[in-house]
Amino acid sequence: SRKKNIQKGLFHRVSNGQISINRLLGVLFEYEGVFAIWSAHQSVFLAEAKDSDDLVAIKEVAISKKIEKLSIFREIDVMRTFDHKNVLRCLSYDASEARVRIILEYCPLGSxxxxxxxxxxxxxxxxxxxxxxxxxxxxxxxxxxxxxxxxxxxxxxxxxxxxxxxxxxxxxxxxxxxxxxxxxxxxxxxxxxxxxxxxxxxxxxxxxxxxxxxxxxxxxxxxxxxxxxxxxxxxxxxxxxxxxxxxxxxxxxxxxxxxxxxxxxxxxxxxxxxxxxxxxxxxxxxxxxxxxxxxxxxxxxxxxxxxxxSDISDNHDSSQISSSIDSSCSSSDYSFNNDS
CATH class of the missing domain: 1.10.510.10 (Transferase(Phosphotransferase) domain 1)
Incomplete structure (x- = not known):
C-alpha cells in the first residue's frame, strides 16, 4: 500500500551502493510526511532498496571546489565508522567528479x-x-x-x-x-x-x-x-x-x-x-x-x-569575546548563567 501512495518515478533505485539514475524533477515536493529537499548545492531523495522494501535517503551534493570535496569525503569516512543507535548511519556512497551521493538511513519524521x-x-x-x-x-x-x-x-x-x-x-x-x-x-x-x-x-x-x-x-x-x-x-x-x-x-x-x-x-x-x-x-x-x-x-x-x-550577576568579561560587540544590545530579558 505504501508503494501505491508514492508517485511513480519518485525513487532512485539502489543496489550494492550503486545508483541507477532515474532522475527526479529538481523541485521541492512533499508527500505524506516524506520530504525531498532541493537546493543549489544539495538534495535529499527518498529511495527504495532494489531487493527489499527498505527505504533509504540519498544525500546528493554538488561539488564545485576542492574544499567541498574534502569536507564531504571527511563526512563519509567518519560516518562509516559509526555504529550507534543515535548516530545516523552511512550505508554507502557513489561519487563522480561533479557530485557525491551518500546513502543514509531514512528518518521519516525529518529533523x-x-x-x-x-x-x-x-x-x-x-x-x-x-x-x-x-x-x-x-x-x-x-x-x-x-x-x-x-x-x-x-x-x-x-x-x-x-x-x-x-x-x-x-x-x-x-x-x-x-x-x-x-x-x-x-x-x-x-x-x-x-x-x-x-x-x-x-x-x-x-x-x-x-x-x-x-x-x-x-x-x-x-x-x-x-x-x-x-x-x-x-x-x-x-x-x-x-x-x-x-x-x-x-x-x-x-x-x-x-x-x-x-x-x-x-x-x-x-x-x-x-x-x-x-x-x-x-x-x-x-x-x-x-x-x-x-x-x-x-x-x-x-x-x-x-x-x-535573570538577575544573576555576570562575572564574565565579555570584552574578551570582542571589543566591538554592541554594548547597547540589552540582555536583561534573558536568563544569566554564572560560572562558579
Whole structure:
C-alpha cells in the first residue's frame, strides 16, 4: 500500500551502493510526511532498496571546489565508522567528479528543527519529560563519538534527525574534527565553524574547542526544545547574539519546567568549558536516566533557586569575546548563567 501512495518515478533505485539514475524533477515536493529537499548545492531523495522494501535517503551534493570535496569525503569516512543507535548511519556512497551521493538511513519524521516547527505551528509545547529524553539521546550519541575522538562542532536541531518512536540520530559531520593520536581533547581545534546561535563562547574568543563545545551545543538545543525559540533570542544581529552568548544569557525557560531541569541547563551552559559536565557525567544525571530515585537529593545539594532568574550577576568579561560587540544590545530579558 505504501508503494501505491508514492508517485511513480519518485525513487532512485539502489543496489550494492550503486545508483541507477532515474532522475527526479529538481523541485521541492512533499508527500505524506516524506520530504525531498532541493537546493543549489544539495538534495535529499527518498529511495527504495532494489531487493527489499527498505527505504533509504540519498544525500546528493554538488561539488564545485576542492574544499567541498574534502569536507564531504571527511563526512563519509567518519560516518562509516559509526555504529550507534543515535548516530545516523552511512550505508554507502557513489561519487563522480561533479557530485557525491551518500546513502543514509531514512528518518521519516525529518529533523529536530522540523519537530520544533510542527510543535509551534500546532500551538503546542514539548513536555519536560520529552525534552529530557531527547537530551539523553543526544548525550549518548556525543558520548559515543567523543570516545572515538570525534568532535561534531555543529550541533543544532537541523543536524539531528528523528525517526519512528522519536528516536534521534545526529548527522551532518561535514565540519567535524577527528583528534589525532596524542592530541589533547582539551586543546584540539581553533577554527571557527558552526552556527552562531549554538556556538560555544570559547569559539568567539578563538580559544581551543574540545568536547565541552559539543556539550554547550546540547545545552542550547535543550533550551530551544523547552522554549520553542532560538536559545539566544530571535535577533539576526550577529553582535547581539555574541553579546548574549558571552554572558550565558539564554532564553528564559518555561515556568512549568522543574528546578531540576533548570539546574541541569545551568550546569551545561557554563561559560568556562572546564566547568561543563562531560557526557559520562551527563548520562548519570537523574533527569536524563529518567529515574525518580534520589533525584531530590542529587539536585538539592547545590541548586540555588535564585540562579534561575535573570538577575544573576555576570562575572564574565565579555570584552574578551570582542571589543566591538554592541554594548547597547540589552540582555536583561534573558536568563544569566554564572560560572562558579
Amino acid at each position: 529536530l528543527a522540523d519537530l520544533i516547527t510542527r510543535t509551534k505551528e500546532s500551538e503546542s509545547s514539548l513536555a519536560e519529560s520529552e525534552v529530557c529524553d531527547f537530551g539523553r539521546q543526544i548525550a549518548s550519541a556525543l558520548n559515543y563519538i567523543h570516545d572515538l575522538k570525534v568532535l561534531h562542532r555543529d550541533l543544532k536541531p537541523d543536524n539531528i534527525m528523528v525517526t519512528s518512536g522519536n528516536l534521534l540520530k545526529i548527522c551532518d559531520f561535514g565540519v567535524c574534527r577527528v583528534l589525532q593520536d596524542g592530541e589533547s581533547k582539551a586543546n584540539s581545534a581553533k577554527t571557527f565553524v558552526g552556527t552562531i546561535q549554538y556556538c560555544a563562547p570559547e569559539l568567539l574568543q578563538n580559544a581551543a574547542y574540545g568536547p565541552p563545545g559539543d556539550i554547550w551545543g546540547l545545552g542550547t538545543i535543550l533550551v530551544e526544545l523547552a522554549t520553542l525559540g532560538k536559545p539566544f533570542g530571535e535577533s539576526d544581529a550577529f553582535l547581539a547574539i555574541c553579546n548574549r552568548i558571552s554572558k550565558g544569557a539564554f532564553r528564559p525557560l518555561p515556568e512549568s519546567y522543574s528546578w531540576k531541569f533548570r539546574s541541569t541547563i545551568q550546569r551545561i551552559l557554563q561559560i568556562e568549558p572546564k566547568n561543563r559536565p562531560t557526557t559520562d557525567e551527563l548520562l548519570k544525571y537523574p533527569l536524563f536516566i529518567q529515574s525518580d530515585t534520589e533525584v531530590e537529593e542529587y539536585y538539592e545539594e547545590d541548586f540555588d533557586e535564585s540562579s534561575s532568574h
